[in-house]
Amino acid sequence: MIGVVPERPYVVASAAQSVDGYLDDRAEARLVLSGEADLDRVDGVRAGCDAILVGAHTVRRDDPRLLVRSPERRQARVAAGLPPNPAKVVLTRSGDLDPGAAFFTAGSAARLVYAAGGSAEELRTRLGSAATVVDVGDDPGDGLADLPAVLADLHRRGVRRLLVEGGRRVLTGFLTAGLVDEFHLVVAPFFVGDPHAPRLVGPGDFPHGADDRMRLVEVRQVGDVVLARYLLAAADDYWLRQAIDLSRACPPTESAYAVGAVVVDDTGHEIATGYSRETGPREHAEEVALSRVDPADPRLASATMYSSLEPCSARASHPVPCADLIIRAGIRRVVLAWREPPLFVDCHGVERLRDAGVEVVERPELAGPAREVNAHLFD
Ligand SMILES: NC(=O)c1ccc[n+]([C@@H]2O[C@H](COP(=O)([O-])OP(=O)(O)OC[C@H]3O[C@@H](n4cnc5c(N)ncnc54)[C@H](OP(=O)(O)O)[C@@H]3O)[C@@H](O)[C@H]2O)c1
Incomplete structure (x- = not known):
């Protein structure tokens, strides 16, 4: 059986830039890009994550605390059985990290250092109990920590939602590796105009070029800055x-086929799940998932239905096929792995959905694993 479970957290990348695309200037003092209102928004995003990750140069240059500022948000986390603050994570190859940095001294959050290039041992000695130093192995290409291995290790440690806060090299690494699900980009209303200042990202082979655009799901004015929120192809996968x-x-x-379905809102949070025959002998996955959603739930209009198999367009056991249940629920986007082969019925779910104006995205790359779960039907 091919392993398809996503052994990584859902990754939200977040950055603020000037209108001319800079993350910072070169002045001694930290450049203020966001206002109070946006810092509070970011505080809310932090509070909703299990860990916050930055590059070592951001720790050296900005000395960020990486804590949730609002006492109410910290209390809400504790009430939900979480630590008051998300864990803090830093990546380094040089090992040049000062144990006196706020990353290590502020708050009681768990601290993880992913150390590449043979720096782990020295760092362990120097940081002592201030952090857990992890060596996941170096990427043979650039000698940096292998990012999928970092994410797999965070997942093993219980991190399900990770906030990547920069800087430039870290953002470039995660984005070019196709490891960002959601990107929050803030644009501040001024110019930096210094070609030697750090830009948002460096050069690289990004999965979203002009012909493969990210999905813009929100634009919001926050004080005098603009937030654009994008969903990337990695999220569908x-x-x-x-x-x-x-x-x-x-x-x-x-x-009947074995099918799984997940309804997800446009902030990367699961609304409901279902699988075939989960609650009754004839039930379909999409039907089970939708039965668990309040039809008046306002998130449905911008939600996506993920299904391992094409939703049915006709069925003997039920008057309303799943394609129609999806349309009636007001869901406007469906992502599926495998078109239904004509084994039991002739399925036209994709056409039915598209005729109703629903966007249907097919990911044939994942049809193999979806079919493999049903291999016994084809023996
Ligand atoms: N505006 C914003 O939203 C925002 C947010 C954060 C930061 N910033 C700014 O961004 C600038 C920093 O960006 P930057 O590109 O210079 O630095 P960075 O991305 O913060 O850190 C780069 C460093 O992180 C380590 N690193 C990155 N990927 C790694 C990997 N896969 N494995 C091991 N180590 C890895 C290396 O550390 P070593 O050098 O220790 O080997 C590398 O030199 C600062 O000016 C900061 O103010 C802006």
Whole structure:
């Protein structure tokens, strides 16, 4: 069985830039890009994550505390059974980190240092109990810590939602590796105009070029800055893998497919899940998931239905096929892995959805694992 479970957290990258695309200037003092209102917004985003990750140069230059500022948000985390602050994570190859930095001294959050290039041992000695130093192995290409391995290790430690706060090299690394699900970009209303100041990202091969645009899901004015929130292709892959993984839980039968479905809002939060025959012998995955959502839930209008198999357009056991249930629920976007083969019925779910104006995204790269769960039907 091919492993398809996303063994990484959902990754939100966040940055603020000047209108001419700079993250900072070269002055001694830290450049203030956001106002109070936006800092409070970021505080809310931090509070909703399990960990916050930065590059070592940001720790050296900005000395950030990386804590949730609002006492109410910290209390809400504690009430939900979480530590008051997300864990702090830093990446380094040089090992040049000062144990007196606020990263290590401010707050009681767990602190993780991912050390590449043979710096782990010296750092362990020097940082002592101030942090857990992890060596996940170096990427053979650039000798930096292998980012998928960093994410897999964070996942093993229970991190399900990670906030990547920069700086330039870290953002470039995560974005070019296709490891960002959601990108929050703030534009501040001024110019830096210094070609030697750090830009938002460096050169690289980004998964989203002009022909493969990110999905803009929100634009918001926050004080005098503008927030643009984008969803990236990685997010579709992330949730579709969850749907395929769910399909493995279906009670087996020779007369129907095993399918998993996940309904996700546009902030990367799960609304509901379902799998075939989960609550009754004839139920379909999408039907189970939708039965768990309040039809008046305002998130549905911008939600996506992820299904390991094409939603059905006709079924003997139920008057309303899943494609119609999705349309009736007001869901405007469906992502699926595998078109239904004509084994039991002739399915036209994709056409039915598209005729109703629903955007349908097919990810044939994941059809193999979705089919593999159903291999017994084709023996
Ligand atoms: N406006 C914003 O939203 C924002 C947010 C954050 C930062 N910033 C600004 O961004 C600038 C810093 O950006 P930057 O590109 O110079 O530095 P950075 O991305 O913060 O840190 C780069 C450093 O992180 C370490 N690193 C990155 N990827 C790694 C990997 N895969 N494995 C191991 N180590 C890795 C290396 O540390 P070593 O050098 O120790 O080997 C590398 O030199 C600062 O001016 C800061 O103020 C702006």
